[in-house]
Amino acid sequence: MERVGIGLIGLGTVGGSVARILDAFGERIGQRAGVELYVKRAVVRDVAKYGEFSFEVTEDLDALLDDDEISIVVELIGGIEYPFEIAKRVFARKKAFVTANKAMLAYHAQELLECSEGIPFGFEASVCGGIPIVEILRDSLVANEFEGFEGILNGTSNFILSKMIQDKYEFDEALQMAQKLGYAEADPSLDINGGDAGHKLLILARLAYGINATPEEILIEGIESVGLEDMCFADELGYVIKLVGIVKKEEDTLDVRLHPALVHKDKELAQVHGVKNAILLHGDCVGELFVSGFGAGGDVTASAVIADLVQVARLRNTGTCPYPPFGFFKIPQALRLKPREEIESAYYLRFVVRDEYGVLAKITASLAHFGISVNQILQKSSNEKAKIILITHKIQEHKIDLALDQIVTEGLLLQSPYKIRIQ
Known part of the structure; x- marks a missing residue:
C-alpha cells in the first residue's frame, strides 16, 4: 500500500488526536482509504512538551514545508493572518492543505481558493466537529x-x-x-x-x-x-x-x-x-x-480532519482538485445580504416598570403606533415592580427599535428594555 506523509502544524488537542488516531488505527483507515497515512513531522512552539510522539517534532516550519516526503500539510493552530500566510506557502510548494481554522476561512476563503490554483484542500473540521456538513452541502445535496x-x-x-x-x-x-x-x-x-x-x-x-x-x-x-x-x-x-x-x-x-x-x-x-x-x-x-x-473535542474534530486527509490523499496525484472546495464552479446568482433593519421576526420583549395602572396600555399603544401587534402577554409583579413579557407577531426589526426608543423616552421603564428574536 502506498504511504502518504502528513505534516502537522500544531499538536494541541486536535493535532494530538489526529496523530494518535493515525498511529492506533492506521491499518483500519488504510483499508478504507486505499493509502497509508502517517505523520512524518510536526511543528510546535515548544518541542519539550511533545516527547511522547515517535515522529519528528520541531519548531522549524521550513523543514516541514520543504520535506518532499510530506504531501499534505494540516494546519491546527488557529488565528487568522499567520495561518493564512502558511496556507499560501503550502500551496506555493504544490502540497495539499487541510485546516480546521474557521476564522481564517471566514476572512480569506476567496484568497485561499485563488492561491490554491486547483490544489486539493479540505476544511471539514472547521464547522460542527464530527458532523460532515461540508460534504453534505457541497456533495451529497x-x-x-x-x-x-x-x-x-x-x-x-x-x-x-x-x-x-x-x-x-x-x-x-x-x-x-x-x-x-x-x-x-x-x-x-x-x-x-x-x-x-x-x-x-x-x-x-x-x-x-x-x-x-x-x-x-x-x-x-x-x-x-x-x-x-x-x-x-x-x-x-x-x-x-x-x-x-x-x-x-x-x-x-x-x-x-x-x-x-x-x-x-x-x-x-x-x-x-x-x-x-x-x-x-x-x-x-x-x-x-x-x-x-x-461539535467539539479532540477526537471528534480529528475524525473530520482525517476524513479530509483521506479525500485529499486520493486526489493528490492528479495535481488538481476535481471539485470546487466551496461548492461552485460558477455562482448561479448574485445575492444581496439583507440589512439588519430589514430583518423580519417575531420578538420576545421584556420591560421592568412600576406596578401602576395604565403602564401596560401605554406600552402596547407605543407598539401599535409602529404597527406592532402582540401575540402573548406575561406579567409578574413584586415589590411595587412589574415585569412585562410580550411576544409580538412578525415585524421588521427597525420598527421594533423605533417603538422601544419611544417607550424609553416616555419614562415608563425602570431599566432598559430587552429583546430576543423568535425563530
Whole structure:
C-alpha cells in the first residue's frame, strides 16, 4: 500500500488526536482509504512538551514545508493572518492543505481558493466537529437549491444555555462549569460573543449559496446578555433560548444572522442540549434534513480532519482538485445580504416598570403606533415592580427599535428594555 506523509502544524488537542488516531488505527483507515497515512513531522512552539510522539517534532516550519516526503500539510493552530500566510506557502510548494481554522476561512476563503490554483484542500473540521456538513452541502445535496437552514453551531454556548434552563444556573455559574469541564477556554470570548459560530455560519452560507462575505457584514450577537430570568420566562411561554445561526433565501436576498433566539419546545433545535451541534436544512429536492452530533473535542474534530486527509490523499496525484472546495464552479446568482433593519421576526420583549395602572396600555399603544401587534402577554409583579413579557407577531426589526426608543423616552421603564428574536 502506498504511504502518504502528513505534516502537522500544531499538536494541541486536535493535532494530538489526529496523530494518535493515525498511529492506533492506521491499518483500519488504510483499508478504507486505499493509502497509508502517517505523520512524518510536526511543528510546535515548544518541542519539550511533545516527547511522547515517535515522529519528528520541531519548531522549524521550513523543514516541514520543504520535506518532499510530506504531501499534505494540516494546519491546527488557529488565528487568522499567520495561518493564512502558511496556507499560501503550502500551496506555493504544490502540497495539499487541510485546516480546521474557521476564522481564517471566514476572512480569506476567496484568497485561499485563488492561491490554491486547483490544489486539493479540505476544511471539514472547521464547522460542527464530527458532523460532515461540508460534504453534505457541497456533495451529497448537490441536486438541491436551498430554501435556507438554521443551526446550533457552538457547543460551548449551547452547553451554557442548557445548564441554565435544565439546572437553573446563572450565566456566570454555567460558564464556570463549562471551563471546569474543558468545554470553554480560559478566555471564552469567541464562544460567548458569537464570533466562533458566526465564522462557521459564513462558511456554510458560502457552501450553500456561493456568497463571499466577512463577519462584519452580517448580524452576530452572543449570549452574554441572556439571563436565567429570561430562560425561565421563555420556558413558561413554551420556548427555549438557543444561539441560532440562520440563513434564508428570499428571491435575490440572503438573510444571514446569528443571535440568541426563542425556539419553540416542539422544534428539533430545541431538543439539542449540552455540547452538541445541529443543522436543519431545507432543500427543494430532499425536503427537510436534520443532522446533529458533537461539535467539539479532540477526537471528534480529528475524525473530520482525517476524513479530509483521506479525500485529499486520493486526489493528490492528479495535481488538481476535481471539485470546487466551496461548492461552485460558477455562482448561479448574485445575492444581496439583507440589512439588519430589514430583518423580519417575531420578538420576545421584556420591560421592568412600576406596578401602576395604565403602564401596560401605554406600552402596547407605543407598539401599535409602529404597527406592532402582540401575540402573548406575561406579567409578574413584586415589590411595587412589574415585569412585562410580550411576544409580538412578525415585524421588521427597525420598527421594533423605533417603538422601544419611544417607550424609553416616555419614562415608563425602570431599566432598559430587552429583546430576543423568535425563530
